[in-house]
Structures are given as structure tokens and as C-alpha cells.
Amino acid sequence: MHRPPTAEAQVAAELADVRPGLVPWYAAELPGARAAVLTRLWRALAHEPLPWLAGRTAGPDGLALRLADGRTLDGPLADPYATDAYVTAVSLDGTAYDDPARLLTALAVPHAAGFAAELAHSVASLALSRAGQPEPSPVWPARDWEWEQRVVDGHPFHPGCRSRPGFSVAEQFAYAPEHRPVVDLGTVPVAAAECLVSGEWPAELRDGGRLLIPVHPWQAAHVLKSPGGGGPSAHPLMSLRTLALPDGPHVKTALSTRLTSSVRDISVYSVGASATLSAFAEGLAAHTDGLLHVTRTLGAATAHSPDLAAVLRESPQRFAAPGEYVLPVAALAATGLPRSPARLAAFVRLALTVGLRLLDLGVALEAHGQNLLVVLSGSGDPLRLVYRDLADIRISPARLARHGIVPPELTGRLITDDVRTLRRKLFGSLVAGALAAVAGSGEALRAALAAALPDLPRTADLAALCEGPLPAKALTLMRLSPRTPGDQWAALPNPFVLEPDTSDQ
Structure with missing residues (x-):
């Protein structure tokens, strides 16, 4: 057969x-x-x-x-x-x-x-x-x-780390960042009256009464069935569907295929919330004493379809002074620097200080290695953090109110006062994701956390992080449970302790 x-x-x-x-x-x-x-x-x-x-x-x-x-x-x-x-x-x-x-x-x-x-x-x-x-x-x-483009292996813990269904070999070479292509984006003209726009949509992406929505060429060919073309050339970033434009801004395009766990379209909800969310996050960053910058959303537009939408975001490059470098945390392993315990501890201290401070104020970041960036000195020391892509953070109005901060006028999935949800969001992405991947092993992570602990803000959230198992998204369970919506979770051994459990579970 x-x-x-x-x-x-x-x-x-x-x-x-x-x-x-x-x-x-x-x-x-x-x-x-x-x-x-x-x-x-x-x-x-x-x-x-x-x-x-x-x-x-x-x-x-x-x-x-x-x-x-x-x-x-x-x-x-x-x-x-x-x-x-x-x-x-x-x-x-x-x-x-x-x-x-x-x-x-x-x-x-x-x-x-x-x-x-x-x-x-x-x-x-x-x-x-x-x-x-x-x-x-x-x-x-x-x-x-x-x-x-130095990040070759994809997600550090997801078995589908490089799964790109629907992409031929030729398309992977043409669009995947690790192959270092230049991608010619298309634009689709849509009457402005038929679009939802958030923020400022630039003049160069307008044609009279129409908006020119940037479209990824894969999306144009496989989903929209349009010829594409007419847009700028750009360099693909880690997420593949987000690209750096020649004049600096990044454009996030819809890409309706499953990469690792999610279909990478852009919801109408996220476009509608983007300007309000961006202004709120920029103000919140002022509470971190200069340790965190947030890239602004310059404009977002959708033709009321997740398959035809785009978000324009400022480049994190603007937050690096001369002689400094800004890079995604996922790219830290590609710097060529040795995994110095002191430098790792400094990075863990910086990341947890910022993450816990914002969580206490009322915002849980989705701080995985793609959304979270670090500004390094010329010698490789971590100086500040940059956060981009606010679409999956969680906001607690009750916590914000306790600190005298006016919550943004938003509803929907971004808003929750549930403590477990807030902690899972931050701890699962930052500690079980970004920090663990940089450390490279449980023992190295434990040592870095122990070195950073004395300097971290003493909050109830920190106590919860130290005492219980560490939440992490159950990425394989989620892929084997297609009828179960939303995130599912695993409880990992506490990295502050990492004592082996030899009992029968």
C-alpha cells in the first residue's frame, strides 16, 4: 500500500x-x-x-x-x-x-x-x-x-517550536526570520468607512478615502486570494508575521495559520483596544523608575476581520542609547556571552523587580522571550527592559485603584481581578518561560533566583512565587485538547527549591 x-x-x-x-x-x-x-x-x-x-x-x-x-x-x-x-x-x-x-x-x-x-x-x-x-x-x-534573526530554534519549551503548517520550503526561505530574507509586503485598499481604526493611521498608508492595510504575502496568497504587492520591503522578526519597516516602525500583520499554539490573526477587539491600552501602558511605565519602557502602538486598523488587519508599533531601537543594544530576551543566548552567574542574577533581579512592581500595581505582563526585550551595555550588562505587544496582558482595576491609578476604559478579556489569573500570566511567561530559557537549566535558574531574592520587592505576589509550585502553560495538553478553550496549566517544581520529588504521583 x-x-x-x-x-x-x-x-x-x-x-x-x-x-x-x-x-x-x-x-x-x-x-x-x-x-x-x-x-x-x-x-x-x-x-x-x-x-x-x-x-x-x-x-x-x-x-x-x-x-x-x-x-x-x-x-x-x-x-x-x-x-x-x-x-x-x-x-x-x-x-x-x-x-x-x-x-x-x-x-x-x-x-x-x-x-x-x-x-x-x-x-x-x-x-x-x-x-x-x-x-x-x-x-x-x-x-x-x-x-x-539569530533566534533559530523557536520556542524553548513547546514541542511545536518550529511547526509551520501551510508553509512550503520555498515560503520558509522567503519569510522566516532565521533565513534572513527581505519580505515585500502587500497592501489591500479598503474604504476608510468600512474599517475600525485606533490611534493615528499614517498618510503614506492612505489613498484618498481608502486605507492601505499592510498584508503579509503568505496571507495574501493563501487566505485573501489577492495578488498582494505594492507595500514596503521589510525584515521579518521572531514572530514571523511582525516585520521591521525600513524607516523604523514595526508592522504586525495577520497570518491565519497555526504557529506553535495559536493562529496568528489580529482580533477586532485588540485593534479597538490598542490606542487606549498603549497610552495606559506608557503612563504605567513611569512607575518603574526608568527600568521599563513600553513601545507605543502608533496605529491599528482592521476591515472588521481578523484576517485583514495590521498594527503599527514603534521600534524598541529608540530606547537604546549610543553604545547600547536592545534585543529580545529569547536572543540572549545568541549574544556569544558566557552564561555568567553574576550577569544572569542581575538580569533576573531586573526582570523580577519590574514584573513584580507592575503586578502589585495591577498589570500582569505576558513577559515571554519574544515580548520582553533587554537593553544591554556594550559589555553585556542588563540595564533596562523594553516591553512590546500589549495584546495579552491582564489588568486588575481593583489593584490599580488601591494605588490611586485610574483604570483604562476597557472591558473584555484584558480585565480581571482574579489573583490566580494575574499571577499565572506573569509567573508562567516570565519565570517559567523567559528566565528559565536564559538560565538553561533548573540549577542555574535556582541559583540566579536565590541571588536576586534579597533585592526583590516584598509583596504577597513574591511570597506566592517562592512558596508554591510554579505555573506554566501546559502547551502539549492544550494541543491535545482542541475542544477546550483558553489556557491550561501545569504546576512545575518550585525553582527556588528544586528538590527532586521521588514520590509516586
């Missing part, structure tokens, strides 16, 4: 047509890509509340997972904060698997088939991203978008 080619084989075949010289490089990168994705999947199996797991037993020889149907998975002890690909194979009832997609297929749990296909694509795309990468330059980039 004829079987369709695997994702790895399909990418290899397309690569042979597009860039045949990279085929051997791609093949050489596949084992490492499988291990990288398998490591992320094993972290999820070891720590997320998956309903078909009956128990976990940790011992000196590794970790055993009991499935509800009686089968057993065996693998190494799982450091929930490690970023190196240390899992090369796990065993299911004595059969070893080094391929995460095949492992998930063998598990045969509900909704495994769809997620297994995503993992297969993640492996193939990750190997493609790594193939032919230049040696890291010792010269630091002068422009913000160049830092973003």
Missing part, C-alpha cells in the same frame, strides 16, 4: 528543488532536531496534567510514567527548565523511540494524530532552520531586527 511521504522526506524533496546544496546539511541536522523536539515533548509528559497518565515515579535511573491503559514510558529525569536537547530516546513498553511524532502516534491518545503531524513538521522545519546557518558572528548586530 502506498504511504504518503513523511514530513522529513517531503521537506527534503522540496529542498532538493529549491536549494539542492543544502540537502546534506539538512540531513545532518535531522537527528539533533528530533532530539530537540523529543526533549520538549518529554518535559510535557513528565510535568503536565495529562488525563491519560496514571502516575509518575522518579528514581536514580530515570523517570517512569504509567499510562491509564497499563503501558509504561521510561526516560531520563526531566528538568522542566532545561533547554539543551538531552533526550535522545524514550521507551514505551520496551520499544525505544527517538522520533517524537512516532512516539505520540504509538501512544494513540485522543487527538494524538493531529499533534503528531505538527511534531513531524516541527522536526523537519527545525532541521531546515538549522541547515546552513552561518557561524555566530562575534560582532553584535547594530539593528534590532538582526538580533531577532
Whole structure:
């Protein structure tokens, strides 16, 4: 019986047509890509509340997972904060698997088939991203978008770290930041009366009574079915659908495909809230004694469709003085600097000081490694933070009122006084995400947190962070629960302690 080619084989075949010289490089990168994705999947199996797991037993020889149907998975002890690909194979009832997609297929749990296909694509795309990468330059980039293009591996903890469904190999080379392309954006003219506009829409993106909405070429070809073209050339950033324009601003475009966990469109709600939210956040940053800047939203527009919308945002580059560098936290590992314990502790201290101060005031940032940026001195010391993309923060009117701050005139999902929701938002993105990824291991994270702790603001939120398990998004559970809306959560070992739990869970 004829079987369709695997994702790895399909990418290899397309690569042979597009860039045949990279085929051997791609093949050489596949084992490492499988291990990288398998490591992320094993972290999820070891720590997320998956309903078909009956128990976990940790011992000196590794970790055993009991499935509800009686089968057993065996693998190494799982450091929930490690970023190196240390899992090369796990065993299911004595059969070893080094391929995460095949492992998930063998598990045969509900909704495994769809997620297994995503993992297969993640492996193939990750190997493609790594193939032919230049040696890291010792010269630091002068422009913000160049830092973003140094992030090759994608999300540090999501098994779908490089899954790009709907993108051919040629399209990945044309649009993905790690391949360093220049992207020619399109524009779609829409009558201004038919659009919702927030903030100031620039004159250069107007044509009489019409707005010219910037459109990603992939979106134009696959979703809007329009020829595209007519827009500026731009450099893609980490999120792929956000690009740096030649004159400085960044443009966030709709991209209606699933990258890691989410479909990257732009909701009408977020466009409508953007100007109010931007003005509010800019004022709130004044409460951080200059430690935090927030990039302003210059303008946003939507044709009342999440598939046709754009947001214009100022570049974080404006917050770097001469001799300083501003880069996403996710790019810190690409600086070429050693993971100095003192420098790591300084960064953790800075990030938690700002995050906890804003949380106490009433705002929980979605401070993962893409939204949170750091300003470095010429010698690599962390000086200040920059935050961008306010679409997923959470705002507590009650906390703001306690500090005499007038809440913004907003409703909807951004607004909540629920303490657990606020803490999950910040701790899950900042500590379990950005800080853990920079540290690279649980032990390094624990040491940095311990060094920073004496200088952190003494708040009830800090006490909660130190005392209980650390919340983190259950990224694999969410992909295996397509009918469950919203975020789902895992409870990770407290990184302030990190004492191994050897009990049967």
C-alpha cells in the first residue's frame, strides 16, 4: 500500500528543488532536531496534567510514567527548565523511540494524530532552520531586527517550536526570520468607512478615502486570494508575521495559520483596544523608575476581520542609547556571552523587580522571550527592559485603584481581578518561560533566583512565587485538547527549591 511521504522526506524533496546544496546539511541536522523536539515533548509528559497518565515515579535511573491503559514510558529525569536537547530516546513498553511524532502516534491518545503531524513538521522545519546557518558572528548586530534573526530554534519549551503548517520550503526561505530574507509586503485598499481604526493611521498608508492595510504575502496568497504587492520591503522578526519597516516602525500583520499554539490573526477587539491600552501602558511605565519602557502602538486598523488587519508599533531601537543594544530576551543566548552567574542574577533581579512592581500595581505582563526585550551595555550588562505587544496582558482595576491609578476604559478579556489569573500570566511567561530559557537549566535558574531574592520587592505576589509550585502553560495538553478553550496549566517544581520529588504521583 502506498504511504504518503513523511514530513522529513517531503521537506527534503522540496529542498532538493529549491536549494539542492543544502540537502546534506539538512540531513545532518535531522537527528539533533528530533532530539530537540523529543526533549520538549518529554518535559510535557513528565510535568503536565495529562488525563491519560496514571502516575509518575522518579528514581536514580530515570523517570517512569504509567499510562491509564497499563503501558509504561521510561526516560531520563526531566528538568522542566532545561533547554539543551538531552533526550535522545524514550521507551514505551520496551520499544525505544527517538522520533517524537512516532512516539505520540504509538501512544494513540485522543487527538494524538493531529499533534503528531505538527511534531513531524516541527522536526523537519527545525532541521531546515538549522541547515546552513552561518557561524555566530562575534560582532553584535547594530539593528534590532538582526538580533531577532539569530533566534533559530523557536520556542524553548513547546514541542511545536518550529511547526509551520501551510508553509512550503520555498515560503520558509522567503519569510522566516532565521533565513534572513527581505519580505515585500502587500497592501489591500479598503474604504476608510468600512474599517475600525485606533490611534493615528499614517498618510503614506492612505489613498484618498481608502486605507492601505499592510498584508503579509503568505496571507495574501493563501487566505485573501489577492495578488498582494505594492507595500514596503521589510525584515521579518521572531514572530514571523511582525516585520521591521525600513524607516523604523514595526508592522504586525495577520497570518491565519497555526504557529506553535495559536493562529496568528489580529482580533477586532485588540485593534479597538490598542490606542487606549498603549497610552495606559506608557503612563504605567513611569512607575518603574526608568527600568521599563513600553513601545507605543502608533496605529491599528482592521476591515472588521481578523484576517485583514495590521498594527503599527514603534521600534524598541529608540530606547537604546549610543553604545547600547536592545534585543529580545529569547536572543540572549545568541549574544556569544558566557552564561555568567553574576550577569544572569542581575538580569533576573531586573526582570523580577519590574514584573513584580507592575503586578502589585495591577498589570500582569505576558513577559515571554519574544515580548520582553533587554537593553544591554556594550559589555553585556542588563540595564533596562523594553516591553512590546500589549495584546495579552491582564489588568486588575481593583489593584490599580488601591494605588490611586485610574483604570483604562476597557472591558473584555484584558480585565480581571482574579489573583490566580494575574499571577499565572506573569509567573508562567516570565519565570517559567523567559528566565528559565536564559538560565538553561533548573540549577542555574535556582541559583540566579536565590541571588536576586534579597533585592526583590516584598509583596504577597513574591511570597506566592517562592512558596508554591510554579505555573506554566501546559502547551502539549492544550494541543491535545482542541475542544477546550483558553489556557491550561501545569504546576512545575518550585525553582527556588528544586528538590527532586521521588514520590509516586
